[in-house]
Amino acid sequence: MSTDTATFAATALRKSREPLWRRRRVQFAAAVVIDLILVYVVWEVLSTTGVLPQRFFPDANSVIHRLGQLLALPAFWAVLGQTLQSWGLGLIIAGVSGTVFGILLGSSDRAYRFFRVIIEVLRPIPPIVILPLALLLLGVTLQMKLLLIVQGTFWVVLLQAVYGVRSVDAITLDTAQVYGISKVRRFLTIQLPGSLPLIVTGIRIAAIFALIVSIVAELVGGAPGLGNEILKAMSTGDNETMYALILLTGVLGVIITAVFSGLERIVLFWHPSHREVSL
Amino acid sequence: MTQSSVNPTTQVPTVPAVRVMGLSKTYGKGPAAFQAIADISFEVYPGEIVCIIGPSGAGKTTFLKCMCGLLQATSGAIEFEGKQISGTPDRLALVFQDYGRSLMPWLNVERNVRLPLKGKRLSKDEMRLRVDDSLRAVGLEASAHKYPWQLSGGMQQRVAIARALAYRPHVLLMDEPFAAVDAQTRMDLEDLVLKIREEFGITILFVTHDIEESIYLGDRVAVLGPAPTRIRREVTIDLPENRNQVDTKTEPQFGEYRRELMSLLDRQISSERS
Amino acid sequence: MTQSSVNPTTQVPTVPAVRVMGLSKTYGKGPAAFQAIADISFEVYPGEIVCIIGPSGAGKTTFLKCMCGLLQATSGAIEFEGKQISGTPDRLALVFQDYGRSLMPWLNVERNVRLPLKGKRLSKDEMRLRVDDSLRAVGLEASAHKYPWQLSGGMQQRVAIARALAYRPHVLLMDEPFAAVDAQTRMDLEDLVLKIREEFGITILFVTHDIEESIYLGDRVAVLGPAPTRIRREVTIDLPENRNQVDTKTEPQFGEYRRELMSLLDRQISSERS
Amino acid sequence: MNGVTTKTWRVVWELILPVALVVIWWFWSAASTNMYFPPLGDILDSFGRTWFGDGFLQHVVPSLRNLIIGYMIGSVIGIVLGVAIGRVGWLRWLMTPIVEYARALPPPALLPFAILLLGIGPEMQVGIIVFGVVFVVLLNTIDGTRGVEPTLDDVATVYQIPRRYRLTEMLLPAASPQIVAGLRTGISLAVILMVVSEMTAATQGIGFFTLQAQQNFNFTDMWSGMVLLAVIGVLANLLFAWFVERPLLFWQAGANAKR
């Protein structure tokens, strides 16, 4: 889709000349700021009125203060890097393989039926439960984290891709068949783009899952990373650090989503939800 | 469409380009089953244009879809250029009635037209030439970089036609291809159809609701009855070659055919309604 | 369509049913902008049928969509029954050119037709009556329980028409509504349009590519030029009331109008192409 | 083709792979002395003992109850919020960051907070499940309702279809392929969260039993818990396919089927 990408780049350039408020990034940033203020106010109110007892749940200021301290530590960034490394690798593995298998299974009812039971058996197995086995086989390693992340996210992407393929308009597929378009090309130019709307949702969900699972793998399995720090803070009762880190994972989620939404607008420019409605 | 590498086929051929034998099609099973095609047999020879007319819901689209392997016929057989087919035959193109949905919304006009040419061992230049030629032929050269959802209905339909033309099929099936274009463009496109038949010797099956169009274009016109459909009558159109919009349509014979086909359709429909 | 609770409107009206003033429409912004409508002003009086013809891609669909508030006009104003509107006016119906996509695939034919009646304070019986009546009028009473994807193109289009009829609008906009139906059905539907105008005094704006159809149905025919479009000419059709397919179309005046409109369109298109 | 034999063949076809894998597992593990990978025979033994005895009432019933309640509540909230957020511009603008924010919080790390708010007991466990399911369904619903075919939207506008019918007859069905995908992902997530929610503060439940077995180095029991989770997953998905997916998406299957 390289030519198309060029077209988008052109569109994006054009967009930059739009008035400030019409730019999505500006709107998003504004919403983030407003939301932060809202959350902060609610949190403070709950703390001061005692709904959240301060002994067990720190107030907003001290958590923010703590987060500020953490951000200044170089060691903190190293930890964050470890979490993000496993997140990125795991997501790529699960995203690519889930998309490919999903489209293959979605376009062949027979293949789907062949693997159906196995998929349904493996899918709901919680990463936490297979953790000891992963630990045993792979030790506290990056591979162990990746195994858990892929187990936690592969199925999401796979399933969305299966549903995505099924939602591709039958007439576009008929067109491909009539014009003798080869299977490979059909996959790349019709089934993939046609099912992208659902796959993209799947990958967005998976991106967050992957983050959650890598943190859980660190928290429960002892791999280094943000989760491990949460665990340490939890076991010494250091609530400020614990909630500062949890707060941070949420922020990571927002950042990840912002990035993915941007990508999505590029890839799905043609879809009704992204067409530039020129009203 | 300025090239002329293929000789026009004018001699009488022996092997039919398409041969349909005892085709029938029933949708669904059990009590919900619906028989669309009762029994159709006929032949089309290379370079012929056969028009198909019939009431709405007769089974014309169903018939075309069976011919190109998109639907599995319930019984009967289809031969293409002498060989019985299963699946979609090579070098066949179909202009869908549902033109809007047959275009990929993620590709612009040019890339939609080019899509079927990919992987067909054409040089880049050849490909571009074909795409440009056929877009020009349907009057869309200025909209090559628009996306389908930025086009009017008639323009979308013309993109679908351009795609079929660029493909240079041996057999071209067209399902009400000019339904959404204006009168003038329609005439131009009709002449385009005659021209490409002349130039490339393409065999064409053409479904239309416009009786005059069917006479103007067709070597023969097949009239279908209401579902479950059969061929009620095949009318051979004996108008001079080198047809043109003004002279051909004013010939007295044209009016004759018009009346004949009209009454054929009319009778059926009133019998269906009674 | 057997009821006649509304009086036919025959006296000369003073307030136009629809009034369009200086309408223009540009899609997109900046260098990619495309002006579809340059400047359109005109009026339609209650009970009138105005046909709109023009080349493919002129801006006819865009115009209808602006009129019913689906698209925001770039400039200009629209009045319905004397009141300037923003948004969609009440009791207006549109038969979409994209008929296939305008039906809900999860509702069967009957429920598709009934959908707009819901929440309109109609009794169950009244609703059923209207749905049945309009399905019968388009000849689909036998397919009431089929789903849109089980219908032929022409049948889908007729469902869309039935939906508009059952809604009993004051103003009915139709965008090439008979493009996919056969000649005979088309004539029946044309007469149906005349009949409901007669019965309910509906005001109708009718986009078509069929010049004869526009003359047969219209009190006036507006000819649009290519995009960016304006009204090139409004031709008032002075044929006797009580039109019918055989007599009206053979009147010499009919031929006159036909030639006039043809040449109007023709000239535009050739000037566009040069 | 005979309808009965096709059906039989279908079932056989679906069972080839799982049966083959189980057989391989059986023989591969039969002589195992590794405490982490006990023989399949032992696992099935433990399965029968654990889940068909008192364990059924003690562990399976409360877990399933939490699972079902949590899943239902989560799905409903997800769909309702999703439709609202998907269709109302300013709401989407305002809510996107919060939704994305909350979604990224790892449930195990949230346990202390959940305990603080909901105490210990079924409410907390249901709450954790709801929290997870909501976001998956929500996201899919938002995307689904935003991608509705524009012509259908136009139909609703022109015919001034009242909001509630627009919702029930148009938006929800149009978005249903995507919503169903979300609901389906939500099932496995709910099972996972059921286990997570029983990590702490639980005294019963399938997850509790499984994690407890793991804590006690009872790997045979742990495997039998995993087998049960898998069985629940399969059954839940089957029920879903039969009672939700088929009736809801019949039109899509019909429109896209090769007839």
Add this chain to the structure above:
Amino acid sequence: SGGNPGSLSGGLSAQSQSPGEQPFTLGAVSSISNLVWEYAKGQGYYSDQGLDLKIATADSGPALVTGVINGTYDVSTLAALPALVAISKGADLRIFNATSEVAPRHGTSGVLVAAKSSITSYKDLVGKTVATNALTSLNVLVTKMAVKAAGGDPSGIKFVALPFKSSLQAVAQGQVDAAVVITPFITQGEEAGLRNIGDPTADALQEGTSYNVVITSGKTAQNKAAAIKGFNQASDKAVDKLVADPDMIRSLAQTESIGVSKNDAEKMDLPDLSSKPVDVAKLQALADAAQQYGFIASKLDVSKYVITP
């Protein structure tokens, strides 16, 4: 609990490897006892033995045991009970060092109840809900033993697993009746107005019982005997220094890697550190008790698994 600048970073104080030192990994759950290893490492005791020690934090006994068995960790430190349970299930483990043993004073663990609670003694726990960090933990065993010794029926107590901090909160909010916690949570609980009714570890176990141990796998014990010996010596040296200097413990507890708040560190009961070798007989008694309360299925001969490096 007040904020504690820089308490993040425990496992990640850049583990640069000096040339010639053998990498050696210790698995541990995050706990105050870890200050021993941090201290020894900081003082260079391990380097003196030619070891480059890396401390990895895991969240549970099984994770530590698994890590030792597959060789991810050379050694792990954990409570004696889960180690014994793992051995009884067939894990190939060796116990070689006691890091904490029951001291003649109270303060190792505590049973905290709400100030207004009617519970005043172990016996009152019968029929109540008690929170503690894990169900297969020493806390559960000793609480049951203490209740039995006080004449109650321990099977009538309902235990739930909660992180220590949450269990304090649960007691304060009345969601559970009592919480069994260890230092420094005892202090935290008391500060929050909870009442401590006793130290079941000290009450139930013989003085000198090793309740925290260091384990390794049978294979590592053979292959890396010298390294283990070095580790043992360095750790013992650190414990001896620390036991002699309680203020050092309090200040170490506040360092980044341990993360106890200043307030808690100053008021908390000191952890029972020990450099003595494992007392096999007392550990056997613990194993027998574990068997009696159902943690271990059959009689376990502890002496087979205790080694002296």
